[in-house]
Amino acid sequence: MQSAAAMDAGVKAQAVVPDEPGVRKGPWTMEEDHVLVNYIAAHGEGAWNSLARAAGLSRTGKSCRLRWLNYLRPDVRRGNMTAEEQERIVQLQARWGNKWSRIAKHLPGRTDNEVKNFWRTKIQPKQKHRNNNNNDCSGAAIESIVVADICSSMAAASRKTPAITEDDQGSSNYSGRTGVTQDYGIVTQQRSISSVADHHLAGNEVHGGGDGGAGAMEFIPEFLAASGENLWAIGDFWTTMQSYQGSS
DNA sequence: AAACGATCCAACCGCCGCAAA
């Protein structure tokens, strides 16, 4: 994730100019996230267009849905893919093709967007490279090749670097690119702020909507006041949430 | 220290299928 300053710069660069009057685009602000999470906690998810209107968000229903599913949902698991997850992605992609949502369903906490991004940035370039040197482009062949790569890369990673525990991955102590494997990129970059967020989200320390349970998550004006800046990082969001909950 | 390239990922876009009117 990005720092608040980075987010600010990002929004300046990425103009939030609506195609339709009153419809916001671009990065979500902390306030918008607050509104969305709070509304879903109270009313549950679904009926996204009406939800956006009822919540008073100047966003499309699609945008709200995407933000919730890919980012705000408390059970979203962030951070590095484990070797098991990577292997599973390769196997399922070979079996089903680019059915990312279907694949994601078999990876608890992972979103289709995350799986898709992982595939496109890590595995697809590898496949293309292999395809250039190998005429056997069948799914099974590719799968066996890539899985073999994962195994060899993991072995190399374990030789090159100390083991990285789940806790390490999720903590703010684990930040910056690790560069564990240049061949496959098993352990990829982990930005410092998202690490904080990962810790909170992966641990389900804060539970919001999803089940629509009443009172599952409640925000108060102090929280908004604490958010200070218009633009923010998810780590700030949950950290602030925690500090509020801890002090109440 | 600056410039450049590579990488990551949040968010948008367009399309499709389904259900209700």
Add this chain to the structure above:
DNA sequence: TTTTGCGGCGGTTGGATCGTT
């Protein structure tokens, strides 16, 4: 049966960040 609106999915984009030179 047709139209319309919505939800969901996959592809793509663009800015931030990081590593290298």
